[in-house]
Amino acid sequence: MIELIGTNAGLVWNALNEGGKMSVKAVKKATKIKAEKDVYAALGWLAKEGKVAFEEVEGEWFVALV
Numbered sequence: 526m527i528e529l530i531g532t533n534a535g536l537v538w539n540a541l542n543e544g545g546k547m548s549v550k551a552v553k554k555a556t557k558i559k560a561e562k563d564v565y566a567a568l569g570w571l572a573k574e575g576k577v578a579f580e581e582v583e584g585e586w587f588v589a590l591v
Contacts, residue, residue, distance in 0.1 A: 533567035546589035
């Protein structure tokens with residue numbers, strides 16, 4: 526499970542590096558990660574490492590690399 530989260534974190538980082546700030550929904554689509562919980566686990570990994578920042582805009586969460 527830890528390996529999957531780390532792999533997904535890499536996919537998320539690459540998507541954000543290429544696309545800039547995007548919604549969590551857009552991250553899920555860009556990375557083709559199937560389960561929303563897996564996207565959030567990957568984002569948690571990157572947040573713990575201090576690599577992403579979150580912003581809520583009109584009830585939707587956006588994420589960007591720091």
